[in-house]
Amino acid sequence: MTMKVSLLCVCVLFLVGSIYAACPNVQAVDLDVAKYLGGWYELATTEDSRETFERNCTCTHADYTLMADKEVQVNNTCRKGAPSSPLTEALGKARIPDPSQPGKLEVTFGSPFWAPYWIVFIDDTYSNAVVWSCTSALGLNIEWMWILSRTQTVSTSTYQMLTSKAQQITGYDVSKLKMTTQQGCPAL
Secondary structure, rough: OOHHHHHHHHHHHHHHHHHHOOOOOOOOOOOOOOHHHHHEEEEEEEEHHHHHHOEEEEEEEEEEEOOOOOEEEEEEEEOOOOOOOOEEEEEEEEEEEOOOOOOEEEEEEEOOOEEEEEEEEEOOOOEEEEEEEEEEEEEEEEEEEEEEEEOOOOOOHHHHHHHHHHHHHHHHHHHHHHEOOOOOOOOO
């Protein structure tokens, strides 16, 4: 009987969590897609990103190109293990589902599912950006964040400004971000 009660309590807690778990409604930037196109170096990302699709990646870089259908081709590259390793790439595409919110993109890498790709901060010169993604599933919020720059490195003060903005806008604990190795990486 005690086991049944325990199982019932766990199920109720799971259902309540599923009902109430929701990603925060974060404001994205009023993105000028043409200015965002081109190459971006990843300066930092979340541990979940590093442990899944970016496992063992160094020299991580993304290149965005406008396609004829107005979607954006996404070409993510990295070098597995070391800056001297061969380049690995993942091709995907991004779209803007709501033109009134151009900073709230969706991205896919070949699956039928589109994930949020929200540009929540970008500086005036389109040199540094913060991208955030949050999906609610099974009572949990699954969050990813990327700190991006047009250059392989930024000053400590610029990085601190970017992470401060990221935490302020999303509520994400930026102390969990993992720096991306860009030292010794060939410029792209």
